[in-house]
Amino acid sequence: MEDLAVTLSDDDVRERFSAFHDGELSPDEAKVVRERIEADPTLSAEFEAFKKVMGGLAFLAAHGSHGSPDGGAQPRASVVPEVASAVKGADTSAKVAAVAASKPVEEDASLVLPEDESVDLLPDLQATLHKRSGGKFYKNRATRVVGTRPIEAIAAVTLVLLVLAYVLMTYVSGLRPAEAPQGASSQSP
Amino acid sequence: MAELDDNDAVPDEDWVTTLSAEEEAKLVERLKKRDEAAFSQFVLVYQQRVYALLARMLNNREEAKDVAQDVFLAVFKNIDSFRGDSKLSTWLYRVAVNHCKNRIKMLDRRSARKHDVIDDAREGAVSDGGVLGGRPARPDEAAQGSELEQAVRKALASLDEEHRELIVLRDLEGLAYEEIVTITGLPDGTVKSRLHRARAALKEAIEKGVGWKISP
Numbered sequence: 001m002e003d004l005a006v007t008l009s010d011d012d013v014r015e016r017f018s019a020f021h022d023g024e025l026s027p028d029e030a031k032v033v034r035e036r037i038e039a040d041p042t043l044s045a046e047f048e049a050f051k052k053v054m055g056g057l058a059f060l061a062a063h064g065s066h067g068s069p070d071g072g073a074q075p076r077a078s079v080v081p082e083v084a085s086a087v088k089g090a091d092t093s094a095k096v097a098a099v100a101a102s103k104p105v106e107e108d109a110s111l112v113l114p115e116d117e118s119v120d121l122l123p124d125l126q127a128t129l130h131k132r133s134g135g136k137f138y139k140n141r142a143t144r145v146v147g148t149r150p151i152e153a154i155a156a157v158t159l160v161l162l163v164l165a166y167v168l169m170t171y172v173s174g175l176r177p178a179e180a181p182q183g184a185s186s187q188s189p
Numbered sequence: 190m191a192e193l194d195d196n197d198a199v200p201d202e203d204w205v206t207t208l209s210a211e212e213e214a215k216l217v218e219r220l221k222k223r224d225e226a227a228f229s230q231f232v233l234v235y236q237q238r239v240y241a242l243l244a245r246m247l248n249n250r251e252e253a254k255d256v257a258q259d260v261f262l263a264v265f266k267n268i269d270s271f272r273g274d275s276k277l278s279t280w281l282y283r284v285a286v287n288h289c290k291n292r293i294k295m296l297d298r299r300s301a302r303k304h305d306v307i308d309d310a311r312e313g314a315v316s317d318g319g320v321l322g323g324r325p326a327r328p329d330e331a332a333q334g335s336e337l338e339q340a341v342r343k344a345l346a347s348l349d350e351e352h353r354e355l356i357v358l359r360d361l362e363g364l365a366y367e368e369i370v371t372i373t374g375l376p377d378g379t380v381k382s383r384l385h386r387a388r389a390a391l392k393e394a395i396e397k398g399v400g401w402k403i404s405p
Contacts, residue, residue, distance in 0.1 A: 050388070
């Protein structure tokens, strides 16, 4: 511990900014790096600037609503105002600050990124698999997009129900299907 | 947490975020049997995330869609090679990253050939940014997002492939270091040191690109 504090050069500390930021350093190493950053104004300023960049990435990540496949990405919008305040010089800084500090990410539709656009790959994938497999997969076109519902079975059941309903109606009305046309013709002059 | 079911055409978000190891194993089992319904579910659940990852790495929507298609086709074909050493999602990301790298190489080669032809024909200078940054922004793209967001995005697009890859996986996709190690095949120490360099390069690119000095 003592040795590490003594032997770490400023560049060594800089090299550890990322790991320190991510909490990837061992407790001892993190303590040394923290103390060095706090004690040295130059390192402190550089680490603050580094955090601003991370805030910018968090801003971008927060706009992307997907997260990791397992929900790992955590929007870190709280750091965004820090980023805005760090951008100095040029008259654009005020605009950046206004955007970063005042607009809730979730409510600003204009900030949707291209990669956040809805994408539907399934129909093309199913068609491609059908073609490449020589018709083995996704045989039934109707089931391709739906994927999980027995469309044909539903259609067959519906047809049977319609026939049953027709038969039932004819018995209820006291007419057999074959008699209906004759009855209709006998009434005509 | 709903049980995986053939009738679940479009699983909700919770299905993804809380997929247990047992449920994932069931899905993999069905995928290995080439269960069409399972594959459809798999695509519906992961397509947006894979597309987002690829779009960020390629900085091109059409290419991202195209590569995403290839990724899912590769998964359908090669699911038997998934041994379960890592999570299914991590394995999927690895497939996606590998396909992405291959596409970048292909596009770079194509871009180089195109430049040769154009140079030979003396048709004037062209941008050498390829798919990753040389494309001028469309009006709708220019209008999208804040200035800050655009600055970060632009800087990200200007980074080397290996730097951008790590920043996308770690800082935008929020993956853990172990997952990144699995996905990239890089040693743990290399991931950490390269990520540090990538973030430093990003900071430099932001300052260079927008002419601002990032200071505390």
